[in-house]
Amino acid sequence: MGHKCFISFKTEDEKYKKEIQNWSEDNKVDMIDKSLNTPIDSDDEDYIMRKIRQDYLSDSTITIVLIGEHSSEDLGEDEQKFIKREFQASLYNGEGNTRSGILGVDLILVK
Numbered sequence: 001m002g003h004k005c006f007i008s009f010k011t012e013d014e015k016y017k018k019e020i021q022n023w024s025e026d027n028k029v030d031m032i033d034k035s036l037n038t039p040i041d042s043d044d045e046d047y048i049m050r051k052i053r054q055d056y057l058s059d060s061t062i063t064i065v066l067i068g069e070h071s072s073e074d075l076g077e078d079e080q081k082f083i084k085r086e087f088q089a090s091l092y093n094g095e096g097n098t099r100s101g102i103l104g105v106d107l108i109l110v111k
């Protein structure tokens with residue numbers, strides 16, 4: 001049985017997320033996709049993160065973080081708010097949430 005994978009990414013890097021999902025669909029990788037494929041319709045950041053934690057991260061076993069020019073630290077704190085919070089939530093081990101492994105994929109090297 002495959003790992004339950006959550007893919008953390010910037011919208012600009014969605015093509016890379018879809019490629020990983022295609023690997024799973026083509027049986028090249030044994031994984032259960034727990035990724036957010038449709039944006040959560042809200043402007044409330046706390047609500048969005050609560051939904052991500054409850055619906056996607058709570059039972060995932062690994063978080064794949066796509067690291068590229070659009071997720072760079074030098075872009076500013078506001079630009080990184082969801083990636084950082086998803087990363088934190090993946091590492092949290094508590095009631096209703098188990099800690100996930102982290103796999104970082106450097107997209108700069110992929111190009």
